[in-house]
Amino acid sequence: MRALGHLYMALSALVLALPIVVVSGAALNGGRSMFFPPQDPTLSRFAEFFLTEPVWTNALQNSIIVAVGAASLAVLLAWPIAYMLWSSGSKLAQVIAGLGSLPFAVPPIVFGVGLGFYWGFLGGLGDLWAGVVSHAVLLMALPLVTISIGLQSIDRSHLDAAATMGATDAQAFRTVVLPQTLPYTLSGFFFVLVLSFNEFIVMFFVSASSYATVTLQIFNSLRNGYTPTMAVAAITFIVVSIAVFSAIARWGDLPRLMGADQSRN
Amino acid sequence: MSVADGIDVPLGDRPAAATRLNWSKLLPWGFAGLVFALCLVPFFLVLAISFGRKVEGAAWVWDFTFENYQRFFVGTLWPDEVTFLYIGQLGYSFWYAVIASCIAVLTALPFTLLLTRLRRSAQAAWLVFILSSLSLSEVFIVMGWDILLSNNSGLPALFKSTGLTQWLKDTGHFQTLRDWGLANPRNVKFKTSDFATILTMSYLVWPYAVILLYPALSRMDPSHSEAARTMGANNWQVLRTVILPSVRLPLFGTTLLLFVFLLGTYVAVTVFADPAKHTTAVAIYQNVRGANLNAPFGATMAVILLVSAGICLTLGHMLNRWAAAR
Amino acid sequence: MPGLVLKGISKRFGGVTAVEPTDLTFAEGELTALLGPSGCGKTTLLRMIAGLEAPTLGAIFLGSVPITDRPAHKRKFGMVFQSFALFPHLSVRDNVAYSLTIAGTSRGEAATKADSLLDLVQLSGLGDRRIGALSGGQRQRVAIARALAQEPDVFLLDEPMSALDAKLREDMQVELRLLQQRLGITTIVVTHDQREAMTMADRIVVMSNGRVEQVGSPQDIYHRPENAFVADFIGKANFFDGVTEPGGVRVGDTLLTAEANFLEGSPVKVAIRPERAGINEGPGPNVVPATVTFVRDLGPMREYHLDTGLGPMVIEYAVGEKGEVLTKGETTEVRLPPEALHVFAVPRAAPAQKVAAE
Numbered sequence: 001m002r003a004l005g006h007l008y009m010a011l012s013a014l015v016l017a018l019p020i021v022v023v024s025g026a027a028l029n030g031g032r033s034m035f036f037p038p039q040d041p042t043l044s045r046f047a048e049f050f051l052t053e054p055v056w057t058n059a060l061q062n063s064i065i066v067a068v069g070a071a072s073l074a075v076l077l078a079w080p081i082a083y084m085l086w087s088s089g090s091k092l093a094q095v096i097a098g099l100g101s102l103p104f105a106v107p108p109i110v111f112g113v114g115l116g117f118y119w120g121f122l123g124g125l126g127d128l129w130a131g132v133v134s135h136a137v138l139l140m141a142l143p144l145v146t147i148s149i150g151l152q153s154i155d156r157s158h159l160d161a162a163a164t165m166g167a168t169d170a171q172a173f174r175t176v177v178l179p180q181t182l183p184y185t186l187s188g189f190f191f192v193l194v195l196s197f198n199e200f201i202v203m204f205f206v207s208a209s210s211y212a213t214v215t216l217q218i219f220n221s222l223r224n225g226y227t228p229t230m231a232v233a234a235i236t237f238i239v240v241s242i243a244v245f246s247a248i249a250r251w252g253d254l255p256r257l258m259g260a261d262q263s264r265n
Numbered sequence: 266m267s268v269a270d271g272i273d274v275p276l277g278d279r280p281a282a283a284t285r286l287n288w289s290k291l292l293p294w295g296f297a298g299l300v301f302a303l304c305l306v307p308f309f310l311v312l313a314i315s316f317g318r319k320v321e322g323a324a325w326v327w328d329f330t331f332e333n334y335q336r337f338f339v340g341t342l343w344p345d346e347v348t349f350l351y352i353g354q355l356g357y358s359f360w361y362a363v364i365a366s367c368i369a370v371l372t373a374l375p376f377t378l379l380l381t382r383l384r385r386s387a388q389a390a391w392l393v394f395i396l397s398s399l400s401l402s403e404v405f406i407v408m409g410w411d412i413l414l415s416n417n418s419g420l421p422a423l424f425k426s427t428g429l430t431q432w433l434k435d436t437g438h439f440q441t442l443r444d445w446g447l448a449n450p451r452n453v454k455f456k457t458s459d460f461a462t463i464l465t466m467s468y469l470v471w472p473y474a475v476i477l478l479y480p481a482l483s484r485m486d487p488s489h490s491e492a493a494r495t496m497g498a499n500n501w502q503v504l505r506t507v508i509l510p511s512v513r514l515p516l517f518g519t520t521l522l523l524f525v526f527l528l529g530t531y532v533a534v535t536v537f538a539d540p541a542k543h544t545t546a547v548a549i550y551q552n553v554r555g556a557n558l559n560a561p562f563g564a565t566m567a568v569i570l571l572v573s574a575g576i577c578l579t580l581g582h583m584l585n586r587w588a589a590a591r
Numbered sequence: 592m593p594g595l596v597l598k599g600i601s602k603r604f605g606g607v608t609a610v611e612p613t614d615l616t617f618a619e620g621e622l623t624a625l626l627g628p629s630g631c632g633k634t635t636l637l638r639m640i641a642g643l644e645a646p647t648l649g650a651i652f653l654g655s656v657p658i659t660d661r662p663a664h665k666r667k668f669g670m671v672f673q674s675f676a677l678f679p680h681l682s683v684r685d686n687v688a689y690s691l692t693i694a695g696t697s698r699g700e701a702a703t704k705a706d707s708l709l710d711l712v713q714l715s716g717l718g719d720r721r722i723g724a725l726s727g728g729q730r731q732r733v734a735i736a737r738a739l740a741q742e743p744d745v746f747l748l749d750e751p752m753s754a755l756d757a758k759l760r761e762d763m764q765v766e767l768r769l770l771q772q773r774l775g776i777t778t779i780v781v782t783h784d785q786r787e788a789m790t791m792a793d794r795i796v797v798m799s800n801g802r803v804e805q806v807g808s809p810q811d812i813y814h815r816p817e818n819a820f821v822a823d824f825i826g827k828a829n830f831f832d833g834v835t836e837p838g839g840v841r842v843g844d845t846l847l848t849a850e851a852n853f854l855e856g857s858p859v860k861v862a863i864r865p866e867r868a869g870i871n872e873g874p875g876p877n878v879v880p881a882t883v884t885f886v887r888d889l890g891p892m893r894e895y896h897l898d899t900g901l902g903p904m905v906i907e908y909a910v911g912e913k914g915e916v917l918t919k920g921e922t923t924e925v926r927l928p929p930e931a932l933h934v935f936a937v938p939r940a941a942p943a944q945k946v947a948a949e
Contacts, residue, residue, distance in 0.1 A: 005379045012376045016398050016471070019409020022419070026412055081300070084293055096297050099304045105522075106308075107529025107574065109546050110567045113553050114307030117314055117564075137303045160643050161676035163663035165690035166741060171664075175693070179680040198402035201531060205554065215402045219532065226408050234405040241397040249389040258392055259480025260381070 020238060027231035038228075049232040055217065056229060060236075063197055063213040065128060070135035071192040075185060077136060078143035086151040097144060104141035108201045111138060116205035126210035134206045135196040142195070143188025146257060150184025151177070153256075183252040190244045197237055308571075315568045317561035325561050333565035351548065351566065355573065358544040361459075361534070362527035365466035366474075370520045372467075373474035378508070380475070381483040392479075399472035407532045410465045414455035414537075424453050461537040466530055470523040477522060481515035514585065521581045525574045545570050594619040594777060595640065595745055600649035602635050609635040611801045612649060617745070622771050622778040624788035627798035628824065633781045634749055636798075640779065641747050642666045653744060669738030670747040675730050675754065677722045683709070683733055684718030690741040708736040711770070728759050735767070739774070746771070746778040752787055764790040785825050789813070797821050819860045819935040828862040829904040832937075835859055840934060842901045847927060848876040851934040860935045865907040867931035870895070870923050871915055877927040883917050899925055 027045055028038040049056045081100055084093040103111045115134050116125070124130030154177060162172040200215040207213075212220060214237070218230045248254055318328040335341070340348035380391055413419035424430045430452050433439040442448040446458055455461040485508070493507045509516075531546045538544070545566050552563030595617040602610040610632040617623050625633040638644040640651065642663030650659045658666060669690075677686050684705045685692075691701035702718075709718055712732035717725070725733065731751060738746060751767070752760040768791040771778050782788050788795050789809040797804045797812060797820075805817045816822035819830065833842040835853045840846070840861050853859055870881075884903070885896035895906045895917060906925065917923060 005375075005382075008375055009379050012372070013394070015468070016394070019406055019413060019468070020398070020401070022412045023405060023409045026408075077300075080292065080296055084296070088293075090293070092293050092297060096293070096300050099297075099300045102304050102308075105525075106571060107525065107546070109529040109531060109549055110311065110571050111307060113549060113563060113567045114311040116553065117310040117560075118307040121310070133303070140304075155674065155676060157672045157674055157676040158678060160638075160641075160663070161670065161672055161678075161737075162689070162693075163643065164641055164666075164668060164670040164747075165693060165737070166664045166667065167689075167693045168664055171693055175689070176678060180678075194400040198400050198405075200402060200404060201529070215404050218402075218404045218408075222404070222532065222535070226411065230404075230408065234401075234408060237405065238397060238401060241400050242393060245393040245396045249393050254389045254392050255385055255483070258476060260385075260388070260483040 020234075023231045023234045024238075026226075027228055027235055029228040029231075045228045045232045048229050049236070053229065056214070056233070059212050059214045059217040060233075062128065062131075062211055063215070066131050066135055066203070066213055067193045067196040069129075069132035070139060070196045071189045073132060073136035074140045074192045075143045075147075075189050077140050078147055078188060079185070082144055082147040082151055085148060097148075100144055101141040103138045108138070108199070112202040112205035115202060116208070119206055125206065126208040128211060131203055131206050131211075131213075134202055135199060136192070138199070138202055139192040139195050142191040143185065146184045146188035146191065147181060149257060150181035153184075154180050184257070187248045187252045187257055190248055194241050194244050197240065311564045311567050311571075314561055315564040317564070319559045319561055325559075328561075333562045334569075336562065337565055337569060351545070354543060354545045354548050355569065357538075357542050358528050358546065358570070359573075361462055361466055361530070361538075361544065362524045365463045365527055366470060366520050366523035368463065368467040369471045369474045369523055370478070370516060373471055373478060374512075374516065377475050377478040377482050381479065381485070382487075388483075392476075395472045395475050399476060403469060403530070403532045406469055407465060407536050410461070410468065411456075411536055414461050416449075416452070416454050416456060421452050421454060455537075457537055457539045459538070459542070462533060462542075465533040465537055466527055469530065469533060470526060473523055473526065474519055477519040478512070478515060481512050485511055514589075517581065517585055521578055525578065528570055528574055594621075594654065595779075596652040596654075597636075597640070598650045598652070600636070600639060600646045600651065602632070602639060602644065603647045608801050610639070610646075613803055615796060615803065615806070617777055617779060618794075619777055620775045621793040622768065622780065622791055623794045623796060624792035625779060625781045625796050625798060626785060626788040626825075627783065627804075629783055631798040632801035633783075633796075633798050637747055637749055637779060637781045640745070641668050641670050666745075667741055667743050668745045668747055669741060669743035671731075671734045671738050671749065671751045673750040673753055675734040677730055677733055677737070679722050681722070682718065683714070683720045683722065683725070686722065686733055687718075687736045687740055689737060694741070704740065705736075708740055709733075711739075712736045727755050728763065731755060731763060735770070739776075744777065746776045748778070748780045750781055750783070752782070752784070760787070761790075767791060797824065799824070816862075816933060816935075819862065819937075822862045822933055822935065827865050827905065827907075828933075829865065829868070831861045831901045831904075833859055833861050835934075839929075840932075845879060845900055847901075847932065848929045849932040849934055850929065853934070853936070858937050860937060862933045862935065863904075863927055863931055865894070865905045866909070867928065868904070868906045869926045869928070870906065870917070872926045875926060876929055877932075878924050879927070881923055881925045883919050883921045883923065886917065886919055897923075897925060 025038050028041040028043070029045070050060070051057065078100070081093070081096050084090070085097050115137075119125040119127075119130045119134075124133070158176050158180075159172050162176050167175060197213075198215055200213065200219045203213055203216045204219060207216060209220075214233045218226075218233060221227075221230075245254070248257070313327075314325070315333055316329045316331070317325050318330055318332070319325050332341075335343060337351045340346060340350070342348075380388060383391070414421070424433075430439070433442065433453070439448060439453075442453060443450075445460075447460060448454055489507050489511070490503050493503045498506060528544075529546050530544070531550060534544050534547055549563045549566045549570070552559045552566065597613055597615040599612045599614060600610065601608070601612040613636065625636060627633045635644060639646045642658075642661060642665075646659065650657055652658065653666075678689070681689070684702060687705035687708050688696075688701040691704055692698075696704070706715075706718055709715055712735055714729060714732050714736070717729065722730065722733070731754070734751075738748075748767075752763060755763060764787055771791075780788070780791060789812075792809060794806065795809055795812050796806050799820050805812060805821045807815070812821060812825050816825060822828045823830070831842045833840040833847070835841075835851050835855055835857045836846060837855065838846070839848045840851055840859060842861060847861060849861065851859065872878075879899045879901055881897040881899040881904075883895055884898050887894040887896070890910075892907050892909045893916075895908075897904050897906060904925070915923075
């Protein structure tokens with residue numbers, strides 16, 4: 001029974017890894033077509049993606065700007081909401097939190113269409129900053145959840161203790177709440193970072209073809225078929241994801257963030 | 266004696282403080298406005314524009330017409346002529362999403378159950394892997410499966426070179442595959458097919474299924490299963506009588522969420538599905554930004570997609586309540 | 592360091608009364624224990640003293656200064672929490688120095704002060720440890736040092752021993768008491784453990800259902816309980832229901848000689864401590880036939896469970912005390928000395944509303 005379980009997990013991992021492995025292999029192709037196993041293996045696609053091909057280097061730069069900007073903005077938006085929810089738990093705070101999570105909960109194509117119209121009216125369509133704001137709003141639900149988990153993990157008696165030792169509310173916030181929720185805030189930041197990197201539907205509607213992120217660039221050239229350079233992008237993104245989530249697992253409590261019971265080990 | 270009468274302190278046991286009151290009254294409302302403007306207004310715009318009208322060229326004007334809705338349900342020429350093209354597309358959206366979300370949840374359940382039994386550090390390692398795969402863009406996933414399933418490389422080539430194709434032909438199973446549309450006269454083929462579409466879509470949400478089931482399963486008390494075992498239940502009976510009933514709710518909720526998520530799948534459908542079986546999401550794209558350039562109609566379809574998703578969630582919720590009340 | 596005075600302090604949560612109007616005075620330099628079962632309101636009372644909870648009615652004075660409206664962070668009362676509430680993101684030294692840092696003391700000075708406090712609680716050299724690396728006993732010492740760092744006017748401890756194992760608990764009770772006497776600081780300890788209260792306290796306040804039942808020295812509380820609740824909660828007691836008659840109390844068919852200042856015919860409860868009753872001590876007042884139903888030999892003492900004409904009762908003999916060795920099923924006679932009998936009014940019916948959990 002135990003062996004059967006391990007076998008099932010291994011099989012799941014294999015299927016999960018299969019397309020990733022194939023894509024990674026395809027990045028080594030020498031020609032313009034995707035073959036697996038790769039033909040005429042070379043590393044020159046990596047140079048194209050990171051250094052020489054302006055289409056890709058620009059896209060990569062845009063991806064980084066959007067992801068870092070959106071992650072920072074999403075955390076800044078989510079913090080006050082999570083704090084309101086935690087400290088007052090009022091109906092208003094619940095409604096705000098619900099609204100903030102809405103864009104993430106509906107099919108992204110609908111929100112993307114909406115944002116396309118929205119920036120069209122406000123005049124941000126095709127600007128990079130509108131893309132940053134769009135992704136921040138779309139993914140705000142993630143830091144909202146992680147920061148809320150972090151705030152809930154604070155023992156209220158710690159705040160009482162700080163008060164009996166002379167700390168005002170503001171001082172207690174700075175010396176107790178902020179440091180204890182830092183890992184959760186960072187986790188939220190990185191969740192947004194990674195998902196923003198990979199998102200393209202919303203970006204497609206708000207960029208109005210005037211700029212492209214890496215995933216959007218791939219999406220736009222879908223009709224012409226995949227090329228090995230795109231596979232390089234895929235590898236880059238997988239590596240970034242694994243690095244980020246490993247960091248979260250290393251410095252934060254990943255099982256708890258994912259909702260595991262804290263008492264069990 | 267100074268009497269602190271009428272001080273209303275909530276049960277939440279917080280320090281009695283008056284310092285926070287000043288800004289905490291105004292700020293929530295300011296934030297509510299901001300969040301409303303960013304999160305809700307785009308949806309309202311979609312709704313408003315769905316009643317708009319396309320004008321020749323590539324533009325549209327505000328209006329209040331139900332033409333777009335009529336077109337979606339019965340076609341432009343109704344009542345002289347009726348077409349269910351768009352309803353059909355919505356049907357395919359549902360069809361793919363239902364099957365793929367069910368497959369994903371059913372296969373993710375045993376995996377997640379096994380995952381929660383591992384050591385905490387091993388769980389963290391698996392979660393890194395699952396999350397990395399979860400965050401991987403649809404374009405990359407479709408790229409991978411495209412290589413794996415395309416006719417001149419990947420699995421079909423593997424079938425041919427290992428002689429599996431020949432074996433299938435010899436045993437007569439090949440004809441069955443052809444009947445299912447999974448083979449051409451020479452070899453097996455997966456593009457385009459429902460199989461490839463649903464496979465990719467299940468793959469797309471499988472990590473989500475694990476992540477969504479994980480909290481419920483990891484909080485399940487293992488002593489319940491152990492108690493059932495001491496009372497003579499075998500593995501299968503434990504699963505059926507203890508584990509499944511206790512995770513019924515998250516299982517159902519997860520399936521619903523994945524279903525709604527899959528309604529918006531775009532790339533997998535365009536690459537793997539037969540053009541005659543394309544979905545509403547594809548049509549929205551084509552109307553808003555693609556070849557058709559009919560933004561109001563695209564908005565209409567977006568509204569209908571959203572409303573159907575909402576109806577499904579509500580129905581699911583009611584069904585659940587009904588089942589729980591029984 | 593002036594003492595602390597509570598005048599008519601009470602607390603209601605919604606419709607639930609946690610603490611009924613209470614007057615208490617905590618003398619300067621004394622250690623007072625708030626003792627009672629869980630849910631009796633003792634923690635709520637302590638939190639009101641700390642300023643963590645606003646009283647619904649009443650006033651608090653430090654000496655003659657009213658501090659009812661002073662928030663917790665301005666009271667300068669050190670508090671040790673049940674869970675210790677040590678900050679996991681700070682080192683041991685930074686935890687102890689917290690109140691000094693908040694008050695704006697320079698880093699070096701705060702660190703020096705923290706180290707001397709760690710010396711005081713015998714944790715020298717552990718200042719750089721993380722909280723997670725400490726044992727339960729060490730954590731408690733850190734919590735005590737941390738609460739003392741601001742040189743508090745009043746030292747508050749909420750169930751300070753409950754996170755420790757039994758052996759450590761006894762040692763720490765003695766140690767904490769010695770430390771408190773050395774510093775001469777007005778101290779209030781909340782506990783549900785009567786041994787703990789009797790070990791440490793100058794004075795015990797027994798509480799139940801949000802009310803103060805009795806205030807007194809440990810000896811007073813044990814030997815002169817004022818009501819049935821105190822007699823039952825502090826130590827062990829045998830209770831019999833009876834009715835007063837001239838010269839004593841009638842329990843069933845037996846008339847017990849006892850001093851009872853009640854109107855004739857009042858329903859009362861008679862109580863006797865297990866160690867105050869004797870077996871086969873010859874003729875005298877209040878001798879009742881009994882059968883042994885169970886014998887528990889606990890080493891330093893032996894316990895007889897008896898079925899008597901009054902009802903079931905338990906008697907204790909300490910090692911070295913005279914007293915026959917009996918076995919289960921034997922019949923004997925039990926004597927209840929009149930001077931050892933307490934006669935109480937039948938307790939008031941418990942109030943209808945529930946008392947808030949602590």
